Structure formats: structure tokens, C-alpha cells
């Protein structure tokens with residue numbers, strides 16, 4: 001356990017942060033670099049624990065991956081030459097590694113077992129296992145293959161036309177990856193668009209993939225060609241500082257190198273609708289992903305309703321948006337976010353517990369929460385729930401509390417943002 005005591009700030013925040021690499025894109029850079037034949041160089045890779053789970057999985061399968069700071073060099077003979085791992089794969093806390101790897105392992109000609117930590121072992125895998133079984137996959141595990149540990153006996157897969165019953169980029173990606181290894185053409189339809197990094201990177205690595213409206217199809221068994229990847233800054237990490245800048249009186253911050261892919265920018269739209277003072281500049285496109293700088297300043301905020309199609313575009317930002325809403329005048333309602341209940345922890349209950357302990361007015365609902373603002377926050381002792389996003393939300397809350405905030409265990413922050421406290425301290 002790594003407890004953290006955060007004293008009240010009593011000053012404003014100012015300065016610049018270069019936002020570290022995006023977690024979703026970092027995972028995918030290793031996956032596609034390892035599936036492709038040749039040498040892939042990755043720049044601005046996120047050195048978070050989750051991303052190294054993906055690195056280790058491919059090392060176990062015989063891919064050479066060299067790490068030099070935030071640069072990776074991946075050398076692979078292509079997916080047809082991946083080898084059976086000699087030991088069970090430890091996927092730690094990473095839902096993305098698990099679900100995307102299931103799509104790949106189901107179609108490779110060998111046997112694998114995979115396990116994870118206590119949190120990951122509770123998260124549903126049937127959303128991926130069911131469609132993969134329809135493609136012919138042999139996967140088994142606890143709770144009829146819904147829960148880790150899972151065993152995968154790779155086999156020849158058939159294509160599928162699948163409509164996603166859940167709003168999940170991980171499920172979409174798992175099926176597209178299985179489709180890459182399957183016979184024929186696989187298509188996935190989503191009712192509400194989710195992040196599209198898998199589609200973008202498949203195109204960049206030369207896959208035969210077409211997106212038409214809400215349907216993406218991929219033709220199987222074609223080799224991928226290595227290509228270099230630049231990882232944009234993670235907007236999900238930037239969100240903590242966007243909210244800090246908006247709620248700490250007198251603050252003005254610049255966040256540099258933030259990924260602005262449209263499927264991820266819901267938090268910017270929420271801040272704008274609440275009336276935040278936010279300016280985007282220096283926009284440019286690198287490797288198919290838009291990046292830019294964001295300036296955010298403290299100002300008066302108003303409560304809004306957040307629901308429908310925007311939810312997948314800000315799903316990981318909802319804990320920090322809930323904190324933002326405690327400082328907005330009026331009521332903020334968050335709906336259609338039932339997916340929060342199956343993240344690293346039940347994030348609806350965790351956010352409610354932490355913010356209520358600090359003095360906020362927040363009511364949980366089945367698929368979201370209702371937050372009444374503006375409320376001053378007190379100090380208190382809160383739990384991180386071993387969830388990086390809950391721990392960082394608690395730390396940002398401490399910037400505006402009257403008394404100190406004690407977070408029971410902040411070690412989970414290294415999952416997605418190892419330098420979080422170093423970057424935060426540089427602003428005051």
C-alpha cells in the first residue's frame with residue numbers, strides 16, 4: 001500500500017505539461033508492430049504498466065521488442081511466425097491487453113493460458129468470448145469462459161458479421177483482429193461509434209479494411225507491413241489537468257501534444273458546454289491522428305446533461321468530469337454510462353463514495369450519476385479502489401479542498417500515468 005497525504009494547495013496552477021503517450025494507441029502500436037513483418041519504430045510510447053503487459057505478451061511469443069525511454073523498436077517475422085508462449089500470460093490490470101489479445105490468440109495455431117490481477121479477474125470477457133466462439137474459437141475458463149483465468153486453444157477461424165451489443169472499442173477491436181486471422185471477410189457494426197484507433201492503425205499497416213458508416217470490414221489472412229508509429233498524448237490523462245485548470249481559482253495551464261482524435265474528444269465538448277475558458281491551437285496530423293495544444297483557464301461553470309452518443313467519447317474521463325460537475329452551478333446529469341460498472345472497479349459507486357466523503361452532493365443511478373453544484377469540498381480519507389482514474393481524481397480534488405486529503409493507495413496510478421505527481425507538482 002502506498003498512502004498519499006495531500007495538503008490543501010492555497011495557490012493557483014500555472015505552466016505547461018507535455019502530455020504522455022496515449023494508452024490505447026500505445027497498446028495497438030505493440031500489437032500491430034508485432035503482427036507485421038519487419039521493423040516497426042514507435043515514438044512517444046506510454047511507459048505505463050498496462051502497456052508493458054502487451055509488450056511482455058509479444059516477447060513471450062518470440063517478438064523482439066527493445067525499449068529505449070519512450071521509443072520502441074519492434075522486430076517481428078509476422079503473425080504467421082508467432083510462437084506458443086512457454087508460460088501463462090500475466091495480463092495484470094489491463095482490460096485492453098486481455099480483450100484484444102483474445103481476438104489474436106483465438107486464431108493462432110497454439111495453446112495459451114492468461115490470468116490477471118484481482119480487478120481484471122472480475123471483468124466480463126464473454127462480450128469477446130461469445131463472438132469469437134461464433135467464429136470457431138476454443139476458449140474456456142471460469143464462469144463458462146467469462147472470467148480469467150482463460151485458456152485458448154487457437155484454431156482456424158471463420159469470418160463473421162457481428163453487431164456489437166455493447167459500446168466497446170475493445171470488443172470491436174478483438175473481432176477485427178480475429179477477422180485479420182480468419183478466412184474470408186469479417187464485419188463489425190456498432191450502433192454508437194467508439195474509439196477508432198484499431199481501424200486507423202490497421203489501415204496504416206496495410207490491412208484490407210473498409211469503414212462504411214457504422215460498419216467496418218476486414219479481409220483475413222493478409223500479412224501486415226511494418227510501419228513507424230507516433231503515439232499522440234493521451235487525452236484521458238490530459239483530462240485531469242483540464243479539470244484542474246478549470247476548477248482551481250486563478251489557474252491557467254497549457255497542455256501540449258494532446259491527441260484530438262474525434263472519437264476521444266468528448267471531455268473537451270463537455271468543458272465547452274459547461275462554459276470553460278478553453279483554447280485549442282497548434283493542431284496538426286501525425287500518422288493519421290490529430291494532435292494539438294490546449295489552454296485552459298479557471299472560470300464560472302454551469303451544470304449540463306451528458307448522455308447518448310458522447311458517452312463512448314469520454315468514458316474514461318467520467319470520474320474526473322464528476323469532480324468538475326461538483327464545481328459547476330446547477331445540476332449535472334450523466335446517463336447511458338452503464339459501462340462504468342465494469343471498469344477497473346465499479347466507477348459509479350467509487351466516484352460517489354470518494355466525492356461524497358469530500359462533501360459533494362452526488363446520487364448514483366443505474367447508468368450514471370446526478371451531481372448538484374457548486375459545493376465546497378472538505379478534506380478526508382478516501383480509497384483509490386486500486387483504480388488509477390479514481391486515485392488521480394482524488395488527487396485533483398485535493399487541490400480545492402479545505403483540509404488535507406489522504407488517498408489510501410496511489411500505486412495504481414502507474415497503470416496509465418507514472419509521472420502524474422511530478423507533472424502536477426510542476427504547476428505550483
Ligand SMILES: O=C(O)C1=C[C@@H](OP(=O)(O)O)[C@@H](O)[C@H](O)C1
Pocket residue numbers: 023024025096167168169170171173195315316339
Ligand atoms: O480500446 C481501448 O483502448 C479502450 C476502450 C475502452 O474500453 P471499452 O472498450 O471496454 O469501452 C476504454 O475504457 C479503455 O480504457 C481503453
Ligand SMILES: C=C(OP(=O)(O)O)C(=O)O
Pocket residue numbers: 023050093094095096097316343344389416
Ligand atoms: C478502463 C481502462 O482500461 P482497461 O479497460 O484497458 O483496463 C482505463 O484505462 O480507464
